[in-house]
Amino acid sequence: MDVLRILIVDDEPGLRMGAARALRDFQVSLPDGGGEVGFVLDEADSAEAAAARMAAERPQIMLLDHRLPGMSGTDFLDKLGLEINGDLLVIMITAYASLETAVAAAKRGAYDLLAKPFTPEELRGMVRKAAIRVMLQRQARKLAEEKRRVRFEFVRVLAHELKSPLGAIEGYLNICVSPEVRVSEEKRREMIARSIERLAGMRQLITDLLDLTRIESGEKKRELVAVDLAAVAREAVENVLPQAAARGITVNLDCPAPLEVRADRGELAIIVNNLVSNAVKYNRDGGRVDARIRRTPEGVEIAVADTGIGMTAEEAGRLFKEFSRIRNARTSGIDGSGLGLSIVRKLAELYRGEASVRSVPGEGSTFTVLLREVSPPGAGGKP
Amino acid sequence: MSKAKILVVDDDPDVVEQVSLVLDSGGYEVVSAGGVEEAEQALLSFRPDAAVLDLMMEQQDSGFVLCHEIKRLYPDTPVILLTSVKAATGMSFEPASAEQAGWVKAEKILDKPVRPEQLLREVEAQLVRTGKLSHPAGKGH
Numbered sequence: 001m002d003v004l005r006i007l008i009v010d011d012e013p014g015l016r017m018g019a020a021r022a023l024r025d026f027q028v029s030l031p032d033g034g035g036e037v038g039f040v041l042d043e044a045d046s047a048e049a050a051a052a053r054m055a056a057e058r059p060q061i062m063l064l065d066h067r068l069p070g071m072s073g074t075d076f077l078d079k080l081g082l083e084i085n086g087d088l089l090v091i092m093i094t095a096y097a098s099l100e101t102a103v104a105a106a107k108r109g110a111y112d113l114l115a116k117p118f119t120p121e122e123l124r125g126m127v128r129k130a131a132i133r134v135m136l137q138r139q140a141r142k143l144a145e146e147k148r149r150v151r152f153e154f155v156r157v158l159a160h161e162l163k164s165p166l167g168a169i170e171g172y173l174n175i176c177v178s179p180e181v182r183v184s185e186e187k188r189r190e191m192i193a194r195s196i197e198r199l200a201g202m203r204q205l206i207t208d209l210l211d212l213t214r215i216e217s218g219e220k221k222r223e224l225v226a227v228d229l230a231a232v233a234r235e236a237v238e239n240v241l242p243q244a245a246a247r248g249i250t251v252n253l254d255c256p257a258p259l260e261v262r263a264d265r266g267e268l269a270i271i272v273n274n275l276v277s278n279a280v281k282y283n284r285d286g287g288r289v290d291a292r293i294r295r296t297p298e299g300v301e302i303a304v305a306d307t308g309i310g311m312t313a314e315e316a317g318r319l320f321k322e323f324s325r326i327r328n329a330r331t332s333g334i335d336g337s338g339l340g341l342s343i344v345r346k347l348a349e350l351y352r353g354e355a356s357v358r359s360v361p362g363e364g365s366t367f368t369v370l371l372r373e374v375s376p377p378g379a380g381g382k383p
Numbered sequence: 384m385s386k387a388k389i390l391v392v393d394d395d396p397d398v399v400e401q402v403s404l405v406l407d408s409g410g411y412e413v414v415s416a417g418g419v420e421e422a423e424q425a426l427l428s429f430r431p432d433a434a435v436l437d438l439m440m441e442q443q444d445s446g447f448v449l450c451h452e453i454k455r456l457y458p459d460t461p462v463i464l465l466t467s468v469k470a471a472t473g474m475s476f477e478p479a480s481a482e483q484a485g486w487v488k489a490e491k492i493l494d495k496p497v498r499p500e501q502l503l504r505e506v507e508a509q510l511v512r513t514g515k516l517s518h519p520a521g522k523g524h
Contacts (some may be wrong), residue, residue, distance in 0.1 A: 164395070167467070170496050172397075172401065175405060181499045194400070
């Protein structure tokens with residue numbers, strides 16, 4: 001349970017005692033199952049004493065009498081200044097609940113006004129309102145912090161992923177221009193070809209990054225029309241055939257044709273392309289890729305199986321997160337942006353779907369994407 | 384004198400390729416490995432005259448660990464560590480004090496990207512220091 005500290009500042013001992021009695025064992029339930037909040041109470045009979053108490057232990061809520069001996073409540077508010085906007089809510093207690101008092105207090109950052117005399121119930125109502133406000137503020141701050149942290153981590157990894165190809169290309173160029181290194185013409189061509197490859201990878205990363213940003217921002221224009229998923233899949237397979245053939249990998253497509261769905265053609269292409277090209281990339285030489293697409297009672301299922309390096313359950317668990325490429329001896333020679341599967345998952349979610357993987361280390365993996373909202377046009381199904 | 388044998392270990396295949404090319408061109412025999420495990424296997428069957436290792440491989444400190452292993456097996460083999468620490472943090476990373484040199488077992492730490500001339504100079508210096516190379520000109524070219 002969270003505990004908030006309330007500081008009661010009033011020169012009337014009777015009022016302090018009454019308030020303390022009203023708030024003893026008082027608890028507030030936060031909205032939406034946010035748990036309970038309890039209170040500890042603190043007292044001061046003047047602004048000066050309150051300042052001393054605050055220096056010792058910071059309250060989150062202050063009940064501040066408007067008229068105090070010595071420094072007045074309003075002046076004390078002035079003195080607290082900026083602190084009020086931080087983690088401190090001030091409720092002004094006043095016997096003169098005039099408009100001027102209210103305006104003066106609000107101007108100085110008071111949260112609310114409580115007119116004397118008040119009933120215990122009125123006091124508890126006011127404290128309840130303030131406590132919920134304090135807790136909501138805390139929650140918002142925590143969320144903002146978490147968001148900043150995630151963003152920072154993303155940028156950090158992104159910078160690393162962009163620098164890595166630059167470093168490789170720089171290295172090759174340094175060798176090419178070095179007067180001390182003699183390499184054959186063939187080697188030189190190989191180095192240039194490899195540099196071009198790394199540049200292509202970098203371009204892919206930037207493209208993926210833009211895709212991801214567009215999907216996340218909801219800015220991407222979606223065009224939901226009748227699309228033949230079989231044709232999209234055939235194209236994806238044709239795209240990878242050169243790389244597959246070079247490594248003796250066979251690629252099979254099992255899909256009823258035509259398989260008409262209502263979707264954005266570009267999004268479908270990104271999903272199928274990603275799955276099929278991964279299945280080739282992470283395969284063994286001479287392996288096979290089986291892409292099977294079918295309509296199920298739930299929607300449309302795209303399953304792509306490979307005979308590749310596979311992964312452990314722990315590795316599979318973090319696969320769909322950004323930049324979570326599994327790095328080990330088996331993947332070290334394979335280039336990838338680290339964003340592909342994250343994009344696949346986000347796109348699947350646009351169709352109320354999901355992406356999953358089953359894998360056996362050393363034997364292969366099957367990636368499955370289920371798209372739920374792809375009823376064919378005119379089928380009268382879900383919108 | 385036969386060619387000096389250099390062990391090159393990095394999990395980035397481009398770096399392995401580049402370092403190998405440079406050292407090969409410098410007249411050395413290169414044995415390369417893509418990770419700590421592969422390097423440890425290689426170390427069982429030959430004794431390198433020098434080793435060039437990446438600092439951060441599978442783990443942040445893989446290079447240190449492997450370096451330690453090399454020194455345990457072959458105390459006289461000089462080790463050069465390659466790091467991207469400077470590029471990543473702006474801090475340079477040198478075994479400055481005697482104390483640091485004590486726990487960082489490497490003879491030399493170089494920041495990536497390493498220029499070919501610099502790498503050749505450092506390897507040569509280590510080999511001359513350990514008596515594997517009597518005179519810099521006689522590298523077999």
